[in-house]
Amino acid sequence: MPSLVYLHGFASGPGGSKGEHCRRWAGARSLDYHAPxxxxPTFEALTVTAQVEAVExxxxxxxxxxxxxxxSLGGLVAAAVAQRGAALAGLILLAxxxxxxxxxxxxxxxxxxRRRGTMPIFHHARNAWTRLGPALLADLPAWADEDRWTLEVPLAILHGTRDEAVPLDSSRAFASRHPGSVLVEVDDDHALLAEPTLRILDQLLRSALP
Structure with a gap:
């Protein structure tokens, strides 16, 4: 049976609330679980390229x-990995x-x-403020073309209608370019941690990992 891989978001870590939810879900079914x-290479020197290559x-x-x-950003990384040809049994993107x-x-x-090349960011996994450096700025142009990506993998997207961090319209547009994909819109914010939302996530997991 396929394993479950969870990719966390920006300024977060593998032990966040959604990651722990996925870990418990996999553990209850004796599935191999991975959350890199x-x-x-560090958050201060973060690049999407380093993330994508590590996941690959x-x-x-x-x-x-x-x-x-x-x-979130882990969803973008997951889609990028699929776009670059990684073999996946399924893809579930959360906001x-x-x-x-x-x-x-x-x-x-x-x-x-952009002006200074650095920015203070509250890192949720560290529970502390840290400073994002300029490496991300130099790397981002390579990852600005997702509107041209075509994913050949079973795809489901879960996105909150009250998300103030990532526009819901971006998921709507991406899903519209992928016939057969599933877009579930929920009454939730970017965190997607409301109990009804987590129940829907469980349904998506059961569909992908019967």
């Missing part, structure tokens, strides 16, 4: 194609951070980061 730390190395070492759950590169390269909220 994607603060690579992990998937390449597994005995069969896994189901991958990607949350995937489509447009992540464009918002940082062009959006007004990140103008100071």
């Amino acid at each position: 730390d994607l603060n690579l 190395a992990l998937l390449g070492a597994l005995p069969e194609p896994p189901v991958v759950v990607g949350s 995937p951070a489509f447009g992540f590169a464009a918002r940082r390269l062009e959006g007004p909220r990140w103008a100071g980061y």
